[in-house]
Amino acid sequence: MIHINARILGAVALALVVVAPSAVLAQNDIKIRDLTAQEGAMPVRLVGYGLAVGLDGTGDRAIGGQTAGPTVQGVINTLRRFNIEVPADLIRMRNVAAVLVTAEVSPFLRAGGRFEIHVSSMGDARSLRGGVLYMTPLVADANGPALASAQGALLVSDGGAVQRYTPTHETTARIPSGGVLEADLPRPAIAAVSRLLLREPDLGMATKIAAAINGSMGEKTALVEDEGAVIITLADSGSKPLAMAKIRELAIAPESRPRLVIDGRDGTVVAGGDMVVGSATVSHGAITLAIGKVADNDTAAIPGSVRLPAGIPVQRVATALHAVQTPVNEIAAIFAALREVGAITAEVIVR
Structure with missing residues (x-):
């Protein structure tokens, strides 16, 4: 009985040795969705101007009066929304900073979806650490309607603070899930003929992608247009979104680049x-x-x-x-x- 178990264990070990290399190779494969983007599915970039409040004396050196800067004017406009009038020459603050808010949103995100935002100081604030972004509308164009809003506690990266020869940057911050989309964005339609655009144009990679698609979906489904695009021709029957989802899940072996x-x-x-x-x-x-x-x-x-x-x-x-x-x-x-x-x-x- 002991000899039989030994033979079984030996066979299992040999099978693991044979299977392990192929399993490792499969783990290193990259899905097409990570290498390409659908034509027309360009991310929408949003921007806004707001105020970071609650700073511990590290905000803009803002003083009211006839030469009141944008930080003071932003505080005055905010208070007016709550029917509070404060003369500009009475405002002295170091706990507020004028900031620029930016974000990048997928065109397929629906209203109510959340996304990450980035905040950068526009004045002479020394640090945004510990601050909170006041509710800020975000627009795609300077004069366009507000498509989203952003607010929340600011997270400042420590960066290389542990290394004494590297300065620490505290005038930029981010808010995970701090943005909320308030209106649906124009979404690209999936046509019978579409393109997959390579994130990093390369003829060899485009050829591999086309070969993988043709091997799974049938010949002449994919055609290499150039180093940066692969043309996809979908059949008239069946669900086109499901076909594109299947194509995006296909895996290919990556090309190692030094x-x-x-x-x-x-x-x-x-x-x-x-x-x-x-x-x-x-x-x-x-x-x-x-x-x-x-x-x-x-x-x-x-x-x-x-x-x-x-x-x-x-x-x-x-x-x-x-x-x-x-x-x-x-x-x-x-x-x-x-x-x-x-x-x-x-x-x-x-x-």
């Missing part, structure tokens, strides 16, 4: 794949990065000098630069220089 993404605020470096750095020397500001063969008897310890062997991973280079407290802007400039001289073949993106 990319190096650097966060412009806290210096975070994200490298895709096994990316290494070749021989190069970069001198930027007070930092000198030398990548190449290091002599065995080289014990020089020059302040601001970073010496690393060739073929080192990108993340180790980033770790070495962080260890000597290299400013974020210099880290981005150093990696961009390595890209220009050919030491890095990946695309460098600074955000």
Whole structure:
């Protein structure tokens, strides 16, 4: 009995070894909905002007009088809606800030749907932390009707506050689910012939998408128009929305692109794949990065000098630069220089 169980366990283990690689590959596939957008389904951008209240003395340095600024005038207009009249020359405040409110909404969102909004200071406020956005109408055009409204407690990101060489930005904030759509937006109709627009135009990816659609929906359903679009021809019978939903759920194997993404605020470096750095020397500001063969008897310890062997991973280079407290802007400039001289073949993106 023990020998039989051992054989069964061995067979199960072998099956897991055989199945595991294909399961991993399936998990890495990307659905077409994450790679494309339907033609005409462009997001609607909303904007509004409002007031952030409840600040702890970090708001705009607003003083009333003949030279009253937009913050004071905004408070006066708000109070007038409640039949409260306050002379402008009597207003002194530091707990209010004039802010610009922006948002991006899907055209398929219905009235009553919620979405995230972003708030940015327009005056000389030092911080929006702890503030609350007063109800603000949002419009798509400057002179258009209000399509949504926004309000709620402001959330300020800590950013790179834990790193002493990185400044903290507290004049921008966000409110998750702080916006409410008050009117339905014009929605694109699904025609018999439509297009899927690639979020990142690429001929190889467009070809893969068309092949996956034709393999599932039938030949000549999809045709590559160019690097940025795939034409979809749907049959007259059946439900077109269901057909598009099935197409968007199809999965394809992604194409690996060597990319190096650097966060412009806290210096975070994200490298895709096994990316290494070749021989190069970069001198930027007070930092000198030398990548190449290091002599065995080289014990020089020059302040601001970073010496690393060739073929080192990108993340180790980033770790070495962080260890000597290299400013974020210099880290981005150093990696961009390595890209220009050919030491890095990946695309460098600074955000």
